[in-house]
Amino acid sequence: MRTTLLIAAALPLACLSLAGCGSTQDLKPAPGASLPVAPRGATATPTPAELLTPSVQARPTRSNELLTQSKPRKPDEFDLPPQ
Numbered sequence: 666m667r668t669t670l671l672i673a674a675a676l677p678l679a680c681l682s683l684a685g686c687g688s689t690q691d692l693k694p695a696p697g698a699s700l701p702v703a704p705r706g707a708t709a710t711p712t713p714a715e716l717l718t719p720s721v722q723a724r725p726t727r728s729n730e731l732l733t734q735s736k737p738r739k740p741d742e743f744d745l746p747p748q
Contacts, residue, residue, distance in 0.1 A: 692717070
C-alpha cells in the first residue's frame with residue numbers, strides 16, 4: 666500500500682521533470698560539421714530555420730468552407746444490403 670502511494674506520488678513528479686528537459690536554444694550543426702550543401706538551383710545554403718520550416722506542399726492550408734458546394738452522392742453499385 667505504501668509503495669503504491671509512493672509510486673503514485675513520484676510518477677507525476679518524474680513526468681514533470683522530464684517535460685522540462687527540452688532545449689530552448691537555436692539549433693546549430695554539430696562541432697566539426699557544416700550545414701547541408703545548397704540544393705541544385707538555389708542561390709544560397711538554407712539556414713537551419715529555413716530547413717525546419719515546412720513548405721506549402723508539406724503542410725497545405727485548410728479550407729474552412731468544406732460544405733459550400735455539396736452535391737448529392739451518386740448511387741454506389743457496391744453498397745449492397747447484408748445477406
